[in-house]
Amino acid sequence: MTKKRALIIGITGQDGSYLAEFLIKKNYIVHGMVRRSSMPNTQRIDHILSTSRDEESSNKKIIREYGDLSSSENIQNIIRRIKPDEIYNLGAQSHVKVSFEIPEYTYDIVAVGPLRVLEAIKNIKPNIKYLQASSSEMFGNSENNIQNENTQFNPESPYASAKTLGYWTTRNYRDNFKIFASNVIMFNHESPRRGLNFVTKKIVRGLIEVKNKKRKYLYLGNLNAKRDWGYAKEYCEVMWKMLQLKKADDFVIATNTHYSVRDFVEAAGKELNFEIIWKGKGTKEVGIDKKTNKTVIKIDPYYFRPNDVQSLLGDASKLYKAIKWKPKTSFKKLVKIMVDKEIELIKNNKIY
Ligand code: NAP
Ligand code: F7E
Numbered sequence: 047m048t049k050k051r052a053l054i055i056g057i058t059g060q061d062g063s064y065l066a067e068f069l070i071k072k073n074y075i076v077h078g079m080v081r082r083s084s085m086p087n088t089q090r091i092d093h094i095l096s097t098s099r100d101e102e103s104s105n106k107k108i109i110r111e112y113g114d115l116s117s118s119e120n121i122q123n124i125i126r127r128i129k130p131d132e133i134y135n136l137g138a139q140s141h142v143k144v145s146f147e148i149p150e151y152t153y154d155i156v157a158v159g160p161l162r163v164l165e166a167i168k169n170i171k172p173n174i175k176y177l178q179a180s181s182s183e184m185f186g187n188s189e190n191n192i193q194n195e196n197t198q199f200n201p202e203s204p205y206a207s208a209k210t211l212g213y214w215t216t217r218n219y220r221d222n223f224k225i226f227a228s229n230v231i232m233f234n235h236e237s238p239r240r241g242l243n244f245v246t247k248k249i250v251r252g253l254i255e256v257k258n259k260k261r262k263y264l265y266l267g268n269l270n271a272k273r274d275w276g277y278a279k280e281y282c283e284v285m286w287k288m289l290q291l292k293k294a295d296d297f298v299i300a301t302n303t304h305y306s307v308r309d310f311v312e313a314a315g316k317e318l319n320f321e322i323i324w325k326g327k328g329t330k331e332v333g334i335d336k337k338t339n340k341t342v343i344k345i346d347p348y349y350f351r352p353n354d355v356q357s358l359l360g361d362a363s364k365l366y367k368a369i370k371w372k373p374k375t376s377f378k379k380l381v382k383i384m385v386d387k388e389i390e391l392i393k394n395n396k397i398y
Contacts (some may be wrong), residue, residue: 049327051101053130055115055163057108057135060239060273061179065092065134065282070094072286075101077128079113079137084373090239090398097287122166125174132175132289135163138209141243142183143351144203156208157215164219167242175226177288178216181209182233182274182300182358183364194298194361195231202353217296226294230285233300233360236380237278238387239398246275249314250384254392264342267349269308269331271358274300277356277375277383287369300360301373311343313378317385 057078
């Protein structure tokens with residue numbers, strides 16, 4: 047049987063790396079778009095990166111395609127050459143706070159990027175199946191306490207607005223040009239491979255460094271924001287399943303539970319034998335380790351956003367029904383997975 051060929055855009059990121067491992071296990075030939083950088087940016091995929099460009103000899107490995115979502119020409123060349131069966135667009139400037147600082151760049155990659163890929167699919171090989179990584183940030187501070195596919199979007203950051211454009215472009219190419227193009231509307235999902243400047247990974251690494259006396263305090267922003275935190279490794283399997291359905295469609299993926307940043311600090315602290323209690327208010331609030339009476343957490347207003355989404359909670363029942371899938375990793379388990387792996391990474395002087 048001929049092997050299926052996938053192109054993953056964003057393969058060096060958290061999700062791209064898990065998806066690549068998954069597709070390799072499924073016997074796919076996997077090509078991945080990697081940005082040129084002056085220092086290695088392939089830490090998450092080095093263990094599966096091929097040294098060869100030949101599809102036959104790079105069995106069970108990824109073939110690197112230098113590329114960037116800012117270039118239509120580059121995207122077209124890659125698609126024309128490798129003629130994938132499936133494209134997973136996970137590439138993005140994915141940091142919400144950073145998007146306020148580089149809004150134009152964020153729009154170019156996050157909003158126009160998907161358009162460039164879909165236009166290339168339309169013109170080169172319209173039977174390619176396309177998956178767009180959409181985001182729960184599109185719901186913003188919603189009037190609905192629980193959000194699903196029918197909830198009105200209310201994007202409140204450049205990142206969220208750009209993702210909303212990407213979402214609609216995906217639907218337009220599905221409806222107007224009959225391309226198999228689906229949106230996976232993902233609520234926050236984390237793992238040991240999460241980028242260092244996202245709050246969960248930052249808390250885990252920061253608390254371990256406080257424990258190891260590498261630093262005195264961990265500085266955070268809004269402690270009260272609530273997120274529906276799932277496990278990234280599980281969500282990547284869903285991406286593949288969505289492209290195996292008979293019809294392209296849009297699905298929310300979430301755990302239907304949510305916790306605050308403060309809850310995450312306490313849970314990660316517990317894994318590390320801290321007992322965090324909170325004192326003070328606003329920017330003067332601190333997290334203290336009850337056992338030693340030492341301040342561990344401080345607030346730095348730098349980490350506040352011009353506008354933060356206060357609460358996200360996903361209803362993924364449409365997805366659960368369509369692909370018979372449910373999340374397996376609880377919040378507590380996720381925190382433990384992240385803490386245990388981070389201790390190992392720090393011991394081995396590694397950063398994912
Ligand atoms: P991530 O770790 O930040 O990875 C983003 C990937 O996009 C990296 O491979 C990055 O390359 C690549 N990228 C950045 N700019 C690019 C450009 N100009 N051209 C091509 N590639 C570019 O993000 P993630 O957490 O894996 O998320 C995957 C996707 O899901 C993203 O689109 C994100 O916006 C979306 N999403 C994530 C979540 C979540 O909670 N994780 C939730 C909803 C939606 P470098 O490694 O070179 O930077
Ligand atoms: O923030 C608060 C912050 O940056 C979560 C991306 O994957 O999920 C992610 O976006 C919350 C926010 O993720 C710090 O204000 C407090 O309320 O980890 P985050 P995010 O903004 O929810 C969505 C679904 C995506 O699509 C995105 O790509 O935590 N917070 N203190 C902090 N956040 C950060 N980063 N750093 C802090 O010090």
